[in-house]
């Protein structure tokens with residue numbers, strides 16, 4: 001069985017407001033990944049473009065990008081699974097390469113969220129929920145995750161302070177990441193002083209500090225066949241496992257409210273395909289769009305038993321030198337969450353970790369890394385396992 | 389010359405802001421007007437749906453009958469929103485919540501008159517039709 005590798009990774013800086021058009025933003029992620037791979041546009045057989053389309057004025061951005069990136073006349077197409085779009089893009093690139101249809105595929109994720117106001121953005125994100133039956137009640141992403149947080153707290157005694165600890169960890173590493181949108185420190189005092197912005201209410205029990213930062217950004221992964229990987233790359237990182245699952249959009253169709261069923265299912269598939277268990281994972285990137293999402297990920301991925309995720313963060317086990325380092329690049333909370341670019345950026349971090357090129361945030365000699373990337377409120381789940 | 393085509397867009401009355409106007413289950417709105425919250429049940433295989441659906445994925449049938457969501461459901465979880473999406477600013481603060489009725493669950497809002505301090509996960513609540521200040525219809529959860 002021939003393997004499939006990632007031979008190049010790149011991302012733009014994640015910023016509040018990108019001073020350029022979407023094609024220029026896409027170019028930044030693409031350029032860094034192509035330079036990392038050391039290949040030219042003629043080597044790329046196809047491209048997969050990933051984003052959440054409701055932010056864009058441009059219809060069908062894939063065609064625009066193919067031209068701007070010098071990828072004509074190769075085929076290109078567009079995929080979306082909300083915030084997990086670029087992990088879905090990787091899944092498609094894997095199958096395009098594995099099938100033999102293409103040798104090298106570029107997966108480009110992007111989002112320019114600043115095209116619209118924050119309230120409009122929340123309303124559009126809210127429309128990633130069920131617009132017929134939920135949105136008419138005035139729903140927002142933080143409120144859905146807050147409902148999971150409430151259920152988790154009720155079932156297991158998890159506290160708002162446990163969630164704040166996750167934010168503090170994210171900020172610890174966001175300060176070290178030059179590409180992160182939020183580089184300031186966050187301490188527990190930010191959450192305990194009533195007039196601090198971090199302690200401000202959003203959707204109880206979640207507070208401002210529990211929510212990730214909107215950002216503009218792009219990311220890019222160069223995926224290659226084993227033959228091309230050996231030809232082009234000194235340090236290919238192999239795709240060992242892929243898992244993907246879906247669940248009911250409407251919360252009324254969900255049975256589990258203390259975790260995400262899609263994450264459990266996608267993780268199970270990915271572990272089985274890679275022939276490993278949670279114990280074998282040396283470093284992970286999880287989808288911390290909200291602090292509670294990271295806590296649930298610990299449990300859904302098997303790093304902790306259900307209800308015991310808090311013990312990992314209380315014991316600093318998910319810090320860089322802990323038992324299972326998680327989001328040591330700042331995560332979505334501090335690095336930022338440009339929807340379509342997020343999964344690619346998470347995968348980039350793990351690829352750099354496995355190559356031993358992660359700089360200040362390098363975990364000691366990892367062999368296997370995991371990426372957990374969720375679309376919507378547990379509507380789409382993707383888990384990817386990578387190895388050296 | 390050009391007879392005017394009737395458009396059944398009753399569903400635009402659902403919620404503070406509705407994002408849907410035309411649906412095969414527009415009778416849901418008539419039930420609301422009548423003070424009832426209703427779901428559908430597949431006549432072929434008996435599967436029960438809330439929110440109501442026009443089509444059954446189990447037997448692929450589309451022959452449905454309506455039933456009323458009656459009695460008490462159990463509060464599974466809720467969240468109080470301090471910020472709202474565009475169009476909902478006048479409603480803030482409000483709580484969204486999920487009630488468990490056993491064979492189905494109901495997503496909706498807590499009635500404005502129920503103080504947040506009185507909410508307890510696991511408590512029993514009932515669902516009632518609510519007419520909003522802008523003339524729109526929704527349903528809310530009330531204390532027993």
Ligand SMILES: [Zn+2]
Nearest residue numbers: 430433444447
């Ligand atoms: Zn049926």
